[in-house]
Each structure stands twice: as C-alpha cells, then as structure tokens.
Amino acid sequence: NAGVTQTPKFQVLKTGQSMTLQCAQDMNHNSMYWYRQDPGMGLRLIYYSASEGTTDKGEVPNGYNVSRLNKREFSLRLESAAPSQTSVYFCASSESTWQNYEQYFGPGTRLTVT
Amino acid sequence: AQSVTQLDSHVSVSEGTPVLLRCNYSSSYSPSLFWYVQHPNKGLQLLLKYTSAATLVKGINGFEAEFKKSETSFHLTKPSAHMSDAAEYFCVVSDLNSGGYQKVTFGIGTKLQVIP
Numbered sequence: 001n002a003g004v005t006q007t008p009k010f011q012v013l014k015t016g017q018s019m020t021l022q023c024a025q026d027m028n029h030n031s032m033y034w035y036r037q038d039p040g041m042g043l044r045l046i047y048y049s050a051s052e053g054t055t056d057k058g059e060v061p062n063g064y065n066v067s068r069l070n071k072r073e074f075s076l077r078l079e080s081a082a083p084s085q086t087s088v089y090f091c092a093s094s095e096s097t098w099q100n101y102e103q104y105f106g107p108g109t110r111l112t113v114t
Numbered sequence: 115a116q117s118v119t120q121l122d123s124h125v126s127v128s129e130g131t132p133v134l135l136r137c138n139y140s141s142s143y144s145p146s147l148f149w150y151v152q153h154p155n156k157g158l159q160l161l162l163k164y165t166s167a168a169t170l171v172k173g174i175n176g177f178e179a180e181f182k183k184s185e186t187s188f189h190l191t192k193p194s195a196h197m198s199d200a201a202e203y204f205c206v207v208s209d210l211n212s213g214g215y216q217k218v219t220f221g222i223g224t225k226l227q228v229i230p
Contacts, residue, residue, distance in 0.1 A: 090158070
C-alpha cells in the first residue's frame, strides 16, 4: 500500500497563476482532508470531504476550491495564487469523520508563490 | 471552544535521558487525543491516540502519554531519548462539531532536539 500520495512535491508559482494539487489514497477511506502548515501555526484545515460526493469548508478556505473526484482522489485548486498561500500543503484521509479515527497524512507539497 | 496548547515550542534533551512534551487541551465534549510526529521534510505519522479507554496510552517507538481529565492534559513521555527521536511533535484534539462531524485542532508543535 502506498497510503496517501500527493503530487507535486514542490511547486513555484507566480502571483495570479493557478494550479491543482493532487491527492490519492489507497486505504478505502471515506474521509479526506486538506491542510496547510505554516511556521508557528500548526496545521490548519482548508477543506474536507466526509464522504464521496460531499465537501465542506474548514478553518481557512478562502482562495481555495476542492473536488472529491471519486473515493480515492481529492484535489485542491488555487485559482489565483497569492504570496500568502506560500505554505506546505498536506492531504490526509481517515476511515470516517467520527472523532476517534486517526488521520493518515501524505508527504506534503511545498508551494512557493512569488 | 476547542483548543490545544503545547507548552514548549522547543525541548532539548541529551541522548539517553527522559523526554517530556507537554500538552493541555480544552473541549466541550469528551475528546479523542492524538500525538503525531513529523520528521524533517516528511508527513505526519501517528504516535499514539486516546479514545476514552485506558488513560495511559502506549505508542510506537517507546512513547506513551497519560490522559488526565482533571488537569486537561495529555503529556507525551519517553524514558530514554534516542537520536532518531529528533523531530517535531504535534498534539491534536478531536471532538464533534455541531454538524456531527469530526473537528480536529492541532497544537503549534514542539521541536525536540536530542544532543549526543
């Protein structure tokens, strides 16, 4: 099992450019999540998908959109990148959104917006 | 409101000495609590979790944590630090939001340095 995979690993964008971060999991999990990690701020939830066909906003959704393509895949799109979106992005999955299920994380995408 | 406080942003220990990483939480519900570890340029890996069973939880790599409801704490310990333990550690609280979905809050992390 590969677990949770993310592409790309690194990306540099100019302000105003768009891009999509891809995430896939092979654990047959129902729920998937996108986080951003910034120094001194821990991880903050951008969007999540409790199950295939549903998506909901997290703590910091502005400037992002998501698509739950199927049960395996959950993508994050930046329509018009801004320097404030420079961050490390992590995708995660879990069996369920019930509170005691742990999340499994991908290796991250390091994004720089200039 | 749910919150997590990791009391130390950096902890430095000598190899072979005990590790203590402190975490306090607040939650209006009976939460689940987790510790994750992140090695440099890697994703997060689950160390251990508490889900209302035994209050002393054992995890991987010799780590354990004790849930103390009266103190709203979930400190992470290890009897003897190893060089490979140098990483960043995140305390996480999870309960349910008003819609019945999991609400997860991460602490800001504690960087553990292990000195040879």
